[in-house]
Amino acid sequence: MVHDLVAARAAELRQLEAARARTPLQLAWRQLRRYKLALISGVALAVIYVIMLFAEFVAPYGLDFTDRRLFYAPPAGVHLIDAQGRWHARPFVYAYRLVDPGLRLYGPDTSRTYDLHFFARGSRYRLLGFVPADVHLMEVDAPARLFVFGSDQFGRDLLSRMLYGSRVSLLIGIIVVLITFPIGLVLGGIAGFYGGIIDNVIMRSVEVLAAFPTFYLLLTLATVLPATLSSAARLFMIAAVFSLVGWGGLARIIRGLVLSIRELEFVLAARASGLSDLRVIIRHILPSTTSYVIVAATLTIPGVILGESGLSYLGIGVQEPSTSWGLLLAQAQSVEVFTQFPWLLLPGLAIVLVILFYNFLGDGVRDALDPRQRST
Amino acid sequence: MFRYILRRLILLGPLLVGITFVSWAAIQLAKGSGDYFQALVLQYPQISPATIEGLRARFGMDQPPWIQYLRWLWRIVHLDFGLSFSYQVPVTWLIGSRALNTLLLSISSLVVAWAIAIPLGIYSAVHQYSVTDGLLSAGAFMAISIPSFFSALLLLYAAFWTHLLPLQGLTSVNYDLLSPLGKLLDVGWHLVLPTIALGVFSVGGLMRYMRTNLLDVLRADYVKTARAKGVPERRVILRHAVRNAINPLVTLFGFELGGLLSGAAFVENILGYPGLGRLILEALLRKDIFVVMGSLLLGSVLLILGNLIADILLAYVDPRIRYE
Numbered sequence: 229m230v231h232d233l234v235a236a237r238a239a240e241l242r243q244l245e246a247a248r249a250r251t252p253l254q255l256a257w258r259q260l261r262r263y264k265l266a267l268i269s270g271v272a273l274a275v276i277y278v279i280m281l282f283a284e285f286v287a288p289y290g291l292d293f294t295d296r297r298l299f300y301a302p303p304a305g306v307h308l309i310d311a312q313g314r315w316h317a318r319p320f321v322y323a324y325r326l327v328d329p330g331l332r333l334y335g336p337d338t339s340r341t342y343d344l345h346f347f348a349r350g351s352r353y354r355l356l357g358f359v360p361a362d363v364h365l366m367e368v369d370a371p372a373r374l375f376v377f378g379s380d381q382f383g384r385d386l387l388s389r390m391l392y393g394s395r396v397s398l399l400i401g402i403i404v405v406l407i408t409f410p411i412g413l414v415l416g417g418i419a420g421f422y423g424g425i426i427d428n429v430i431m432r433s434v435e436v437l438a439a440f441p442t443f444y445l446l447l448t449l450a451t452v453l454p455a456t457l458s459s460a461a462r463l464f465m466i467a468a469v470f471s472l473v474g475w476g477g478l479a480r481i482i483r484g485l486v487l488s489i490r491e492l493e494f495v496l497a498a499r500a501s502g503l504s505d506l507r508v509i510i511r512h513i514l515p516s517t518t519s520y521v522i523v524a525a526t527l528t529i530p531g532v533i534l535g536e537s538g539l540s541y542l543g544i545g546v547q548e549p550s551t552s553w554g555l556l557l558a559q560a561q562s563v564e565v566f567t568q569f570p571w572l573l574l575p576g577l578a579i580v581l582v583i584l585f586y587n588f589l590g591d592g593v594r595d596a597l598d599p600r601q602r603s604t
Numbered sequence: 605m606f607r608y609i610l611r612r613l614i615l616l617g618p619l620l621v622g623i624t625f626v627s628w629a630a631i632q633l634a635k636g637s638g639d640y641f642q643a644l645v646l647q648y649p650q651i652s653p654a655t656i657e658g659l660r661a662r663f664g665m666d667q668p669p670w671i672q673y674l675r676w677l678w679r680i681v682h683l684d685f686g687l688s689f690s691y692q693v694p695v696t697w698l699i700g701s702r703a704l705n706t707l708l709l710s711i712s713s714l715v716v717a718w719a720i721a722i723p724l725g726i727y728s729a730v731h732q733y734s735v736t737d738g739l740l741s742a743g744a745f746m747a748i749s750i751p752s753f754f755s756a757l758l759l760l761y762a763a764f765w766t767h768l769l770p771l772q773g774l775t776s777v778n779y780d781l782l783s784p785l786g787k788l789l790d791v792g793w794h795l796v797l798p799t800i801a802l803g804v805f806s807v808g809g810l811m812r813y814m815r816t817n818l819l820d821v822l823r824a825d826y827v828k829t830a831r832a833k834g835v836p837e838r839r840v841i842l843r844h845a846v847r848n849a850i851n852p853l854v855t856l857f858g859f860e861l862g863g864l865l866s867g868a869a870f871v872e873n874i875l876g877y878p879g880l881g882r883l884i885l886e887a888l889l890r891k892d893i894f895v896v897m898g899s900l901l902l903g904s905v906l907l908i909l910g911n912l913i914a915d916i917l918l919a920y921v922d923p924r925i926r927y928e
Contacts (some may be wrong), residue, residue, distance in 0.1 A: 436622035441903045443866030444884055445630070448896060451888045452633045534751050538870055541753050542885060560757060561874075563771060567764045576754040584749035 266592020269585040276582065280394045284353040286365050287388035288374040292549065293351070295373060295383040298324055300569045301334050303378040311338040318343040323372040331568075342372035378571035380559050389551055390575055396552035397579065400467055400536045401529030401586075407471040408478065409525060413517075415475065416482025417509040421490055431483065434476035445473050446535060450544045459550035466545055470532055478524060485517045519597040526590035530583040537579050553579050605919060612912055619908065624680065627900040628673045631893045640689045640891040641665070663687060663894075676897070685901075686894035688887075695898040698883065703902050705774060706872070706879035710864040712799045714857075717806035722853075724807075725814025726846060732819060740811065747808030753870040756801035760874065769797050772876035798871045805867060806860055813856060817849040824848075851922045858911035865903055 279286055304321045320343045322336035348367040355361045368374045377386040419430040437445075449469040453462060489495060490513065498512045537554030539545030541561075546552040556575035560566035566573055641656050660666045663686075664675055679686060685695035728737045763769045770776065774794050775787075782790055821827065822845050830844045831837070869881025876882075880899050887895035 432618075432622065435619060436626055439619060439623050439904045439908055440626070440900065441862055441865035441869075441907055443869050444881070444900055444903045445626075447869070447885060447888060448627075448630045448900060449633070452630070530749070538751060538753055541870075542873060544888075557754070557757075563760055563764055566757065567761060570761065573754075573757060573761070576751075576757060579751060580746075580749050580754060583751070584745060587745055587749055 263592050263596070265588050266595075269588035269592070273582070273585050273589065276394070276585075277398060279391065280398050281356060283391040283394065285355060285361070285363065287385075287391040288350075288364060288366055288368075288376075289385040289388040290351050290353070291389065291392045291551070293384060293388065295379070297383065298334070298373060298375070298379055299381050299383040300332050301373070301375050301379040301383070302569070303571050304373065304375045305336070306344065306376065307341075310341055316341065316343075320344060321368055321372050321374060342368045344368055344374070377574050378569065380556075380572065381565075386556070386571065386574060389556055390553065390578060393551040393553050393556055393575070394578070396463060396540075396546050396550065397533055397537060397554070398582065400463065400470075400552075401532040403464070403467040404470045404474065404532045405525045405528055407467060408475050408528070409521065411471065412475040412478030413482055413514055413521070414510075416479035417486050417514055419479065420483040420486025421505065421509050421513065427483070430479065434480050437473065437476040438480075440473075442473060443535070443538070446470070446539060447542075447544065449473070450539050455547070459546070462547065462550075466536065466539065470535060474528070474532075478528075481520070481524070482514075482517055485520065486513055489513050489516050523590065523594045523597055526586060526593050530586035530590070533579065533583060533586070605916075608919075609912075609916065612915070616908065620905075621677075623901060623904045624677055624897075625673075627897045628676065630900070631897055632669055640893065643891055663689065676894075680901070685898040688895050689892045690887075690890045691892075695894050698895060699880065699898050699902055702878060702880045702883045702899075703906065705877065706865065706868050706881060707906060709795065709798055709802060709868050709871070709877065709879060710861060712795055713803040713806065713864055713868075714860060716799055717803040717810055717860075720803075721807045721810035722814055722850070725811040726818060726841070728811065728815045729818035729822065729849075730841060741815075744808040744811045747804050748812075750804060751870070752802055752805055752867040753874055755804045756798070756871045756874040759797055759801050763797055770794050771797070774878055798868075798875050798877050801871045801875065802864060802867050806864065810853065810856070810860075813853055814849065817852055818845055821845045821849040851918065854914060854918045854921055856914075857917065858907075858914035861910035861914075862907050865907060 284290075301324050304324070306319045306321055307316075308319055309315055310320070320341040322338055323340065323342060324334045325337035327333045327335040345367045346365065347363055349362050350364040350367050352360065352362045366374060373379075373385070375385050375387070377390065379385055380389070415430050419427040446469060449472065450466060453465050453469075457465060486509075495508065495512055498508045503511075536545055536552065537557065540552045540554030541558050543555075543558060546555050548555070553575040557573070557579070560569075560572035560576075641660060644659075645651060645656060657666070664672060667675070676686060683696065685699070687693070688695050688698055691698060724740055728740045731737050760771060763771055770793060774791060776782075776790050776794070779787060779790055822841075824845075827840060827845055830840045835844070865881075868877075868879055869885070871877060872879040872882040873885060880903060884896055884899040884903075887893075887899065
């Protein structure tokens with residue numbers, strides 16, 4: 229008995245100690261650190277999206293630029309010190325030299341250095357799609373090439389193509405959210421608001437959709453797309469396929485939220501003042517789900533990016549000549565190729581990074597907006 | 605419990621009809637870009653139109669769509685999924701073994717993922733805010749962010765240079781010559797790479813769930829009581845806390861299975877693993893529609909059964925849950 233009491237007291241003290249170890253200040257610091265991670269991720273994403281917008285300016289070469297002599301060239305090192313140990317004021321590269329024609333091994337030709345020219349004039353393009361320009365961030369004089377991430381089997385610059393491909397990879401998530409969320413919100417709202425037969429019909433369709441392994445359905449629907457579509461139309465069709473498959477999960481959760489919001493007094497007041505049902509749903513009920521929706525949106529985007537790169541990787545998403553990170557990674561499909569030329573895996577790394585940033589951001593946003601779901 | 609299972613099984617009927625309808629509708633859309641026979645004519649222009657018509661009639665493709673659907677449905681009820689166009693064999697022959705392989709891969713990944721994630725999650729929660737906890741959480745975030753096709757590629761890269769593991773397929777060339785034990789080992793050996801590639805993704809998510817749940821439970825009164833009674837800390841955690849923290853993970857099981865089936869489709873295609881995901885892609889590219897529909901249907905059935913098993917399991921591990 230006494231022993232029990234002593235043990236209880238000891239446990240209590242332990243608890244107190246444990247509580248003291250986490251003072252409010254420490255908790256706040258921890259929260260801040262979490263937000264910091266989310267904040268850094270948010271800033272990183274913003275930078276990536278800006279680079280995406282100015283891809284033509286940042287990319288050293290155009291989308292269809294090829295150097296047939298230099299296929300599978302390794303990443304070119306940008307140097308400051310030359311082979312003789314002298315420092316240069318400007319960063320420079322060496323031209324490639326074919327060391328072994330059989331294995332297609334290249335080495336640097338150290339006999340001459342080629343300076344990097346910043347903001348130099350190069351191929352013409354339209355900035356943001358309408359401003360004619362010909363200034364590029366970095367250029368080198370031929371015959372040297374600025375293949376910072378190496379080149380592919382046609383001698384195309386991987387970095388430039390990754391920059392152009394980022395358009396598809398980064399935008400598809402946002403497009404899908406813009407299509408899916410209105411559908412999911414309205415259908416979920418209607419199902420929760422009316423109940424009865426409408427609810428039944430909508431929810432049973434959601435169940436049927438949820439019963440498929442998502443990717444099987446995506447695969448099947450993506451092969452439907454005719455090969456003759458323009459690349460922009462194809463991107464939108466792929467986004468439509470994702471939306472067709474993805475609206476169900478959101479609708480189900482919105483329905484659950486609406487079921488409880490529907491009973492609140494302000495909804496009753498809105499209905500009593502004679503507003504139409506749709507107006508009550510859209511203007512009064514759905515705004516209460518905003519914090520959930522924002523969190524869901526930040527966490528949906530990385531999922532879609534993943535799905536698109538998967539489809540393109542398997543060759544049924546985005547098609548040449550347009551490109552995306554998944555399609556670029558598809559060049560690494562055979563073991564013999566990517567073990568010899570490992571830089572072809574870099575687009576995969578880009579995918580991982582962007583998804584990681586989105587996950588961190590989503591986690592932080594959830595903590596900030598939805599304390600009930602806060603992870604400890 | 606028995607009544608609950610029965611009710612679920614009865615409700616399965618309409619759900620299955622819905623699934624067959626969606627599969628069919630997706631395929632009807634796919635025909636917009638030309639069906640198998642049109643592709644055949646493009647490839648071999650010398651085939652006479654009469655032969656094509658004969659083939660169409662043989663597969664019942666000359667009927668209006670809704671009759672085709674009803675016929676297909678009628679055959680499915682008799683467990684006949686139709687004929688494959690390109691292999692000219694019953695679809696059941698093709699998808700049966702493929703589905704088993706996919707199931708084998710998914711389950712082994714699931715087991716590996718749980719075996720790794722649960723202990724790590726417990727460790728992370730018990731040592732909350734420690735350096736190890738931070739590293740594990742960072743690792744979990746990394747794992748969640750790696751697409752399964754990329755992890756498969758990276759593993760393939762590692763396996764190629766280390767020569768430790770077989771790169772492709774499920775069996776060695778000399779598989780048929782091996783003893784039964786040798787066969788088992790051979791398959792197990794080939795399973796290592798795809799299992800890791802597929803499992804990495806699940807480990808991250810499961811670990812984070814386990815950590816969060818356990819932290820919630822550790823704050824509960826009964827944990828305090830157990831500690832106050834003088835129960836050793838180890839026992840408090842393993843017997844009192846973990847036992848309760850693990851329940852929500854069981855619900856996740858069904859959800860996991862869906863993700864694994866989808867992820868397996870990539871891993872199978874990259875690692876040349878003879879599974880359902882690879883079959884469906886091949887069949888889609890060949891427009892072999894009965895194989896596609898069969899695979900879609902079978903994939904969904906696997907998923908539904910997985911969810912059902914998860915619900916039953918949940919009732920089993922958590923006596924507070926009553927399905928009545």
